[in-house]
Amino acid sequence: MFLTVASKSLLNRKGSVAMTLMAISVAIFVLLGIEHVRQQARDSFASTVSGVDLIVGAKTGSLNLLLYSVFRIGSPTDNIKWETFEQVVADPAVSWAIPISLGDSHEGYRVVGTTSAYFDHFSYGKKRRIEFINGVPFEGIFDAVLGSEVAKTLGYAVNSKIVLAHGLATTSFSLHDNKPFTVVGILAPTGTPVDQTIHVPLQGIDAMHSDWPQGPSNLTVKSRADPGANPAKPESITAFMLGLKSKMSIFGVQRQINDLKKEPLMAILPGVALAELWQMVGLFEDVLRLISALVLLAAVLGLGAVLLSSVRERNQEIHLLRILGAPPYYLFLLIEMEAVLIALAGMMIGSASLYIALILVEDALFANFGLYLEADLLTVEGLSILGAVLLSAIVAAAIPSMQIYTAASQYFERQ
Amino acid sequence: MTIELQGVAFSYADDATGLLLNIDHWTIARGERVLVHGPSGSGKSTLLNLMGGLLTCSVGEVTLLGQRLDTMTARQRDQFRANHVGYVFQRFNLVPYLNAIENIELASTFSAGKQRSSVREEATDLLHSLNVIPSDWSKPTSHLSMGQQQRVAIARALINTPEILIADEPTSSLDAENRDNFLRLLLGLVAEKNTTLVFVSHDLAIAEHFTRVQALSEFNQEHC
Numbered sequence: 001m002f003l004t005v006a007s008k009s010l011l012n013r014k015g016s017v018a019m020t021l022m023a024i025s026v027a028i029f030v031l032l033g034i035e036h037v038r039q040q041a042r043d044s045f046a047s048t049v050s051g052v053d054l055i056v057g058a059k060t061g062s063l064n065l066l067l068y069s070v071f072r073i074g075s076p077t078d079n080i081k082w083e084t085f086e087q088v089v090a091d092p093a094v095s096w097a098i099p100i101s102l103g104d105s106h107e108g109y110r111v112v113g114t115t116s117a118y119f120d121h122f123s124y125g126k127k128r129r130i131e132f133i134n135g136v137p138f139e140g141i142f143d144a145v146l147g148s149e150v151a152k153t154l155g156y157a158v159n160s161k162i163v164l165a166h167g168l169a170t171t172s173f174s175l176h177d178n179k180p181f182t183v184v185g186i187l188a189p190t191g192t193p194v195d196q197t198i199h200v201p202l203q204g205i206d207a208m209h210s211d212w213p214q215g216p217s218n219l220t221v222k223s224r225a226d227p228g229a230n231p232a233k234p235e236s237i238t239a240f241m242l243g244l245k246s247k248m249s250i251f252g253v254q255r256q257i258n259d260l261k262k263e264p265l266m267a268i269l270p271g272v273a274l275a276e277l278w279q280m281v282g283l284f285e286d287v288l289r290l291i292s293a294l295v296l297l298a299a300v301l302g303l304g305a306v307l308l309s310s311v312r313e314r315n316q317e318i319h320l321l322r323i324l325g326a327p328p329y330y331l332f333l334l335i336e337m338e339a340v341l342i343a344l345a346g347m348m349i350g351s352a353s354l355y356i357a358l359i360l361v362e363d364a365l366f367a368n369f370g371l372y373l374e375a376d377l378l379t380v381e382g383l384s385i386l387g388a389v390l391l392s393a394i395v396a397a398a399i400p401s402m403q404i405y406t407a408a409s410q411y412f413e414r415q
Numbered sequence: 416m417t418i419e420l421q422g423v424a425f426s427y428a429d430d431a432t433g434l435l436l437n438i439d440h441w442t443i444a445r446g447e448r449v450l451v452h453g454p455s456g457s458g459k460s461t462l463l464n465l466m467g468g469l470l471t472c473s474v475g476e477v478t479l480l481g482q483r484l485d486t487m488t489a490r491q492r493d494q495f496r497a498n499h500v501g502y503v504f505q506r507f508n509l510v511p512y513l514n515a516i517e518n519i520e521l522a523s524t525f526s527a528g529k530q531r532s533s534v535r536e537e538a539t540d541l542l543h544s545l546n547v548i549p550s551d552w553s554k555p556t557s558h559l560s561m562g563q564q565q566r567v568a569i570a571r572a573l574i575n576t577p578e579i580l581i582a583d584e585p586t587s588s589l590d591a592e593n594r595d596n597f598l599r600l601l602l603g604l605v606a607e608k609n610t611t612l613v614f615v616s617h618d619l620a621i622a623e624h625f626t627r628v629q630a631l632s633e634f635n636q637e638h639c
Contacts, residue, residue: 001517001520001521001524004517005510005517005521008512008517009512012512316511317510319507320507320508320510322493323467323469323496323502324522324525325495325497325498325526326497327489327493330525409489411469412464413427413470414428414429
């Protein structure tokens with residue numbers, strides 16, 4: 001009966017209740033949406049690289065090394081000699097190595113020189129390997145494999161010819177236009193910087209920069225297993241990623257690399273560096289959370305105001321319920337119940353519309369931004385947000401509830 | 416005695432004109448139907464509020480069914496009222512957004528010791544005997560005519576089978592035909608259930624229906 005009274009009382013005041021309900025729903029949409037995107041961004045950030053045990057580069061800050069090697073942001077301080085790379089890789093603890101050479105670009109997209117080990121070992125997310133949606137890994141020196149976004153944005157397909165530039169600006173003057181590359185493969189979207197990368201063989205980078213007139217395009221890339229037979233051994237690379245045979249040896253290998261006399265190198269654990277980087281982004285997270293908390297505050301204050309003004313219109317109900325023997329706290333609870341009902345309805349509307357919105361934009365977001373949002377709202381964080389909304393609605397309704405309580409207790413004492 | 420007032424003195428806190436009620440001794444026996452009349456502002460409604468425990472007097476004793484209202488806590492008075500006293504007013508007897516059945520059920524939720532299933536049955540019995548047609552039972556009561564609302568109000572007041580029914584000018588908003596109809600039904604039910612009725616009105620034309628007719632001034636020595 002109590003619920004019937006509360007819900008019918010709300011239905012009786014459709015206009016103001018509907019507006020409040022909408023405000024609460026929007027607040028819940030924003031709160032859950034921001035929390036969801038924040039979490040997914042964190043997850044997709046942390047899953048940019050996985051399965052790599054160590055990243056090695058010239059001595060610099062660990063964040064800088066992570067940024068240029070994985071996120072293709074910023075620039076490397078120095079190169080690594082190919083001999084040093086070979087020396088490190090010769091360590092029996094090393095299972096595989098992906099060398100990378102940076103510094104060139106095409107239409108603003110970074111070019112990464114690497115070996116086929118990249119396609120065999122580099123993984124992201126929960127150890128997901130890179131997959132080809134079209135074509136094959138590079139074999140010839142002037143073959144290129146494109147990230148999904150590069151291919152999509154620039155409209156390249158397998159067999160397209162591309163010309164790479166030194167430096168990173170699109171208007172770079174030093175176009176290596178006598179050395180066009182042929183697209184041989186296009187990767188599936190990963191939601192990581194891989195999507196924005198053009199992959200070419202290490203030898204291709206060197207050949208492009210050398211004075212090779214036309215380049216022996218029949219040359220093929222030799223695998224690391226057979227480096228001696230490689231006719232065009234690169235002089236240097238920018239960084240490399242290592243996979244070790246045993247996780248136990250990570251710190252030992254890291255120390256060896258950091259202590260290398262020959263060349264000042266540093267090795268970082270990608271997980272640790274990613275966590276460090278995310279901490280810096282954390283401030284932005286807090287700002288988002290603050291904004292959504294303020295949206296919620298505005299909405300529950302609106303709820304409080306609507307309930308408060310309703311108290312003034314409810315003299316008849318106070319009179320009647322008191323006559324029937326309802327104690328003043330019954331009226332207190334009635335107002336609180338109305339607030340709870342509005343909050344619950346707002347939660348349903350807010351999360352349902354967010355759910356629908358996520359399903360609608362899911363494909364578009366993934367295709368355009370590589371941002372993968374799962375439409376899974378029933379997380380611990382999501383539920384605790386809903387709990388917080390309910391609690392703040394109850395707190396906001398305490399003022400009108402107290403007012404009707406006082407009015408009900410003193411109703412007959414001033415006639 | 417069903418109702419007994421002894422040495423009751425009352426004035427509102429914000430009223431400086433002296434005592435509004437000053438009743439030395441006044442009693443009503445079980446089954447009596449008492450009409451109290453008097454000019455407006457003479458304290459009739461206040462008297463009814465004292466009798467239902469909605470107000471407490473600073474001096475004197477109010478005893479209903481052998482229980483002292485003036486020594487009860489507020490919660491006890493609310494509970495007592497729900498169990499033993501029914502009220503019908505001139506207007507605003509019903510929650511406007513609830514229908515007739517819900518209004519009657521709401522009244523029963525505050526009273527102790529009645530099966531929920533029997534409430535609905537009794538409610539429909541009452542509405543039948545009050546000539547409220549079933550198609551009006553599920554309409555919000557704000558959609559009913561004044562005459563119908565007052566008849567639903569009787570059902571609402573009697574659902575807990577109170578020993579005492581208090582009526583405060585319940586016919587003042589009704590035309591002559593509806594008024595007679597209302598009184599006939601009310602007095603019929605009251606007689607059937609042997610309910611003690613205290614009825615306040617300024618309309619002496621209805622006096623013939625009551626076993627006792629008293630002006631408030633007969634037992635209230637105001638401004639002493």
